[in-house]
Amino acid sequence: xxxxxxxxxxxxxxxxxxxxxxxxxxxxxxxxxxxxxxxxxxxxxxxxxxxxxxxxxxxxxxxxxxxxxxxxxxxxxxxxxxxxxxxxxxxxxxxxxxxxxxxxxxxxxxxxxxxxxxxxxxxxxxxxxxxxxxxxxxxxx
Amino acid sequence: xxxxxxxxxxxxxxxxxxxxxxxxxxxxxxxxxxxxxxxxxxxxxxxxxxxxxxxxxxxxxxxxxxxxxxxxxxxxxxxxxxxxxxxxxxxxxxxxxxxxxxxxxxxxxxxxxxxxxxxxxxxxxxxxxxxxxxxxx
Numbered sequence: 001x002x003x004x005x006x007x008x009x010x011x012x013x014x015x016x017x018x019x020x021x022x023x024x025x026x027x028x029x030x031x032x033x034x035x036x037x038x039x040x041x042x043x044x045x046x047x048x049x050x051x052x053x054x055x056x057x058x059x060x061x062x063x064x065x066x067x068x069x070x071x072x073x074x075x076x077x078x079x080x081x082x083x084x085x086x087x088x089x090x091x092x093x094x095x096x097x098x099x100x101x102x103x104x105x106x107x108x109x110x111x112x113x114x115x116x117x118x119x120x121x122x123x124x125x126x127x128x129x130x131x132x133x134x135x136x137x138x139x140x141x
Numbered sequence: 142x143x144x145x146x147x148x149x150x151x152x153x154x155x156x157x158x159x160x161x162x163x164x165x166x167x168x169x170x171x172x173x174x175x176x177x178x179x180x181x182x183x184x185x186x187x188x189x190x191x192x193x194x195x196x197x198x199x200x201x202x203x204x205x206x207x208x209x210x211x212x213x214x215x216x217x218x219x220x221x222x223x224x225x226x227x228x229x230x231x232x233x234x235x236x237x238x239x240x241x242x243x244x245x246x247x248x249x250x251x252x253x254x255x256x257x258x259x260x261x262x263x264x265x266x267x268x269x270x271x272x273x274x275x276x277x278x
Contacts, residue, residue, distance in 0.1 A: 019174060030172045033165065035190025059211050064173035064183035071176070079182055083215030083261070 005076060008111045008132075014100035017069040021093045022057050030061045056089030062096060062117050062126055069098045070113070070130055077132035080110060084128025090119035100130075110134075150233035150246060153197050158252070159188045159230045161222050180222035185260045186214075188230055189247060197234075198264065201243065206269050209243065213263040219256050227252055241266040 022030075024042070031037040036058055039046050047055040063084045070079055090096055097118045104112040110133040117126035166184055167177035175181050202209050222228075228249050235244045245262040 026172070033168045033172055034187055036186070060183065060186050060214060061173060063214055064175070064181060064186070067173070067182055068175045078221060079218070081215070081217045082182060083213070083217075085213040086211055 005074065008074065008102045008105055010102050010105055012102040014069065014073045014102075014113065017065075017072070017098045018095055019062075019065050019098065020057070020090075020096045022061075024055075024092060027055065027057060027061075027092060030058055034058070034060065036060065052089065052091060054091040054093055056091055057094070057096075059086035059089075059126065062090060063128060065096075065117075066098060066100075066115050066128060066130060069100065069115075070132065073100075074111075074132060076135055077111065078135040079130055080133045081131040082128065083130075084115065084117075084126045086125070087127055088119075088121065088123055088125055090117070090125045094119040096125065150235050153232045153234045153245065154193050156229055156231040157191075157193075158227055159185075159249075160227045161224050163224045166224055178224075180224050180226075182216050182218060182222065184222060185216065185230070185247060185249060185258070189232070189245065189260065189262060194232060194245075198243065198245075202266060205241070205266060207241070207266045208269060209264040210267050211262070212242070212265040213261075215261045216258060217260075218258040220258075222249075222257070228257060229254075 100115040115128040116124045170177040243264040247260040249257040
């Protein structure tokens with residue numbers, strides 16, 4: 001049995017995670033399994049008509065990817081909250097880097113983490129946050 | 142309190158029974174890079190894409206000659222979702238005017254009524270006239 005990990009500390013940086021690039025087949029699979037079949041994510045011509053050089057990746061697919069990142073960091077915590085704002089699109093074919101940093105830790109609030117998803121541009125694609133609390137029985141199930 | 146904050150929540154549809162189907166959850170988990178043996182916390186996104194909910198939103202947007210743009214999303218949990226479990230899903234809608242938004246709040250409870258979680262979806266309502274057009278085709 002391994003010793004429990006020390007509690008996260010404010011300022012601690014989470015290991016960055018790279019995801020993607022996502023191709024058309026990946027976006028089609030996500031659309032099919034999630035039910036979000038908005039043609040903007042699947043149709044090159046429609047994306048071009050709106051001004052995108054390629055269809056944007058579903059924002060929800062990217063926000064959801066913070067969960068495995070957080071669990072890879074601390075599987076001994078339960079993700080009580082995850083939310084984010086979709087600031088700008090990530091286009092099909094872009095790599096995405098997920099980063100995070102612990103902002104606050106308290107017994108009442110838990111561990112509050114600021115999260116970012118960056119595509120190929122300097123500005124973040126998603127600004128997000130998560131609140132983690134000690135898992136009652138060894139992690140999310 | 143602003144007028145928007147005071148806006149009323151109105152049910153978008155009747156409460157419905159939903160489930161974390163293990164096979165579907167595993168497929169969803171693979172597409173987000175998560176562990177397919179656990180229920181992803183974002184899995185309610187699948188429930189929120191049901192035709193009855195999408196149709197209600199589409200009708201509102203059609204009346205406004207606008208398109209919905211997913212602006213923000215939040216999931217809050219009192220307890221993790223469980224593979225194979227059934228839940229009650231209630232979805233309410235609030236409109237904001239400045240700027241125009243639809244906010245959907247989905248409340249997840251056990252069939253016995255115990256709170257499980259809440260999801261909030263913010264959709265920016267963008268007039269079609271304001272969308273960029275690269276060409277007229």
